[in-house]
Amino acid sequence: MRSASPHRLAAQVLLLAAATAPVMADEVRLRDGRVLVGTVQRMGAKLHVETLDGRVVVPADDVAAVRTEAELRAELERLAQSAGNTAFGHVELARTARDYGLLPEMWGHLEAALPAATTGTPAERRLRQLLSELEPVVLPAKWRNARTEVRVRELLLRLRPGASPALAATVTELLAREPNADAALRDRARESSRTPHRAAALRALARRDQDPSNRGCVLRSTVFDRDANLRRAMALHLRVTGNADAAAHDLAPGLMLDHPVLRMRTADALAELRTAAAVDLLVDAGPLAGKTAAALAGVEDGASRAHVAFLRQTSFVRDFDVEVAQAAFIADPKIDVVQSGVVLDTTVHAITKYRTDTVRAYRHALRRLTGADPGANPAHWAAWRAELPKTARR
Secondary structure (H helix, E strand, C coil): CCCCCHHHHHHHHHHHHHCCCCEEEEEEEECCCCEEEEEEEEECCEEEEEECCEEEEEEHHHEEEEECHHHHHHHHHHHHHHHCCCHHHHHHHHHHHHHHCCHHHHHHHHHHHHHHCCCCCHHHHHHHHHHCCCHHHHCCHHHCCCCHHHHHHHHHHCCCCCCCHHHHHHHHHHHHCCCCCHHHHHHHHHHCCCHHHHHHHHHHHHCCCCCHHHHHHHHHHHHHCCCHHHHHHHHHHHHHCCCHHHHHHHHHHHHHCCCHHHHHHHHHHHHHHCCHHHHHHHHHHHHHHHHHHHHHHCCECCEEEEEEEEEEEEEEEEEEEEEEECCEEEEEEEEEEEEEEEEEEEEECHHHHHHHHHHHHHHHHHHHHHCCCCCCCHHHHHHHHHCCCHHHCC
16 A cells, blocks of 8 residues: 655644544645635535635645644744844745734734835835735625725725724725725715824825826825824825925915914924925915914904894883774783893904914924024014025925
8 A cells, every 4th residue: 555645644634633623724735736724624525714715615635735823833933033124024024924824923024014114115115015915814805896985995994993004004005006096085085084094095195196186185184184193194295205395385375274273284284394495485474474364354453342242032011002992992012122131342362362373383384494493573584594504494
């Protein structure tokens, strides 16, 4: 009788155990070259493997070799010792962990690779390629063939509270590569009530250059988004991607918006861009910061008198007049009104605060951009700029 090979013996041992209880076999290699990863259960002469893509049924005789979870984890640890603590090494270890079905280890290596993968480097390109292949890991099979709007929604729903940066990066990468998703992403970036969802949609839009409306949506978020951290993050993204000068000029009209808070947010965004164009825009807009606020309120010198009334009116019968008609006396009631309440007369000072805060925001932005203080009076900022060394503009 011909002796069985060691691989076949290992497979038979696993199948024998699977006949009585489910076994987690991280890797099942078939004779035709396929590799299956998932929960394995023996049912008669067939092997049922629950993979991320669904159940696969194969004849038990087609199994060439099996490696258990413990064996694969030991192999991954051995590779990690020789890979080194580099971005490229962590990316390759994450890929191997994905192939082995060791998802916790995969996410751990992705977390380590994200901050180390510098933009534009081979490691960063390799990382993005791996993230784009993780759809079966993050998106259930029932949503993978859905229409674009549903796929966008379901990918964003993976970002639950406390989601890891690696998962957020994966969802962003998948959304950035999603065909024909521009309109759906812009809707989510504007209307979603969850900051992580808006952030992922905006970062995906920033990667999609086909539609000019995408860039407009990203620019708008640096001023209009309700979350300050997200506003700064998108301005930083514009700076890192080399679009700072163009973005500064596109944001310039925001320094003259009707609402003082939006002007202050625009100043913050310009400061985050760190470009010389932002210095010029802030210096030129400085003298108008307070005047614009006062004009919007229709007041002069930052103050105006106003009043408000809170009144209640009560009707009552004050008296009766007697009318005589055909020897009949008729009482004709006389109605009067009693008015009570409060009338407040006040002086509006809020516009003075807005004017002061707007100038302060412009001044703080210029300090961040140049490292020098332009002073409290915007009328002197032009002279201050003329004396400013060019090296101070950053």
